[in-house]
Amino acid sequence: xxxxxxxxxxxxxxxxxxNIPLIVRIIQRKSSxxxxxxxFLGVWICMLLMVPWAFVTKDIVLKVFSFVNVSLFSxxxxxxxxxxxxxxx
Numbered sequence: 354x355x356x357x358x359x360x361x362x363x364x365x366x367x368x369x370x371x372n373i374p375l376i377v378r379i380i381q382r383k384s385s386x387x388x389x390x391x392x393f394l395g396v397w398i399c400m401l402l403m404v405p406w407a408f409v410t411k412d413i414v415l416k417v418f419s420f421v422n423v424s425l426f427s428x429x430x431x432x433x434x435x436x437x438x439x440x441x442x
Contacts, residue, residue, distance in 0.1 A: 365418035372425040376432050385433040
């Protein structure tokens, strides 16, 4: 594996880990009201549409990034909707 590919592989794992502080913040505050469900769903649907290509490509960086990113971003969505406060009518 070339040095540049190794660096990209490390970044493909580390970058999605930045979702973890967001998850922790939502849980600590017990609120996700500052996050837009439309934003989340737009990003998540686009990720899901890209995943099939990531799994058939030979590019290991794209495969790893897609798997880690979809997994952690899905966790963001789960926590976000779990801590979504219902607005009073």
